[in-house]
Amino acid sequence: MADRSNGQPEGGPTSQQSSTDLAELVRAHHAAVYRYAYRLCGNATEAEDLTQQTFLIAVRKVHQVREAEKACSWLLAVVRSCFLKSLRKLRPVAAGGLEEEPEQADETPEIDEVDRERLSAALADLPGEFRVVVLMFYFEELSYQEIASELEIPIGTVMSRLSRAKGHLRRRLETHKVVGTLRVPSAASGNGVGQTPPARVNP
């Protein structure tokens, strides 16, 4: 994974300086880190654990962040890294996924505002590898090139996963569309009246 930190400062920091930097880092960025962790994990308990893990790593490496404005992006990269490690521990990373999704819609629906709960349900249905890519796009605001470099996967794979994940979001967030009835209800979904909640898609 590409190193997005700024390298070791010369001479190293004092413990008091690191302590102050870390306290400031936590105060300034704990909310952003938690929000990203929540979107990655899909639930508050795991998100808080992931947030804690991130700052415990930051304790050891905070001196690597030289520029304050890059601290947040560095922390988000750490969150993502921790999440991916936990994902690999649970099961092998599998390519593909979303095979059961219907053919990709060509047109983007005109959506002015997105329902938060509907978005959570849509994200929960994405396999981890697709969810990470789409969250790197929206949360870390990385380009497809940067995502490919960070994840060490081909650009074509990134563009394919991103497009399929966004197609999934488009279908789920389009309010007038009725979700297909072929799926088992998912614990994470909370769709509107008259709709059959979709199943979690297994990779």
Next chain:
Amino acid sequence: MSQNSRYREQIDACRPGTGDLALPALTELARAAETDRALADELARSERFDRAVSTAMHDVPVPAGLLERLEARLAAADVTDAETAGEVALPPAVPARPSRRAILATVLSLAALLLIAIGAMFWPRPGREITNQQLAEMASTWNSKVPTTKWLKLTATSLPPARFAVPVEVRKPVQWQSFDTPDGQNGFVFNLTTGQRPARLYVIASRDKYSLPTTPYRRLEDASGGVAIVAWYSGGLLYVVVVDETGQKLSDYVSEKDIAAILHGLAARPG
């Protein structure tokens, strides 16, 4: 295969409000969109979709007390790490290191104060109904409160978050800075000119309700003092352009939708 299908992956790879159309894998899309109105419209729709999704992505309530729990856990970890590593990183004049109990007691005593502050920060404020007259007055006030010494130059590495990016209908800004409105809403202000007379774009995250279109723009008739104010509201973001029309025109800085012409200029923007 429709044009949209053919270019679907490229459209989806394009981040809103960036120079991504100049990236290698997307130049074909940029060229095609200059002449294909339907493709340009789809690109614009995708950009609006991305902004709306990005706003919702970040809309996650932070649990009460999270900061205190983190600080307590880190304080405990700090003491444990120092003990297990045998580190004594204190200069000679500093008194003995406080005990874990003392550290936790201090953190917990601050927790009560922090809980009140965090509650005030994160408790969702119900949206207000804002009339266009009120918005015009607010925008005039904002203009007088923007610090002139805190502008940042827009570069590839100095940018606000993408969801606050400048829409294609607005002239490319030269400077930016974060901006908090007097009533506590957060966002950014962009300087559209370094000339004598200001022209600025405000992009503010807002839950209030406005009588505004979702695409540029509506002129606020209650603006005064030779200032033109236009606004629109989309994806949880309020966009307000304030232009001092002495020696310049509103249309120098913002236009209504003309995607094909604007995309041509977008493709030439640096990434």
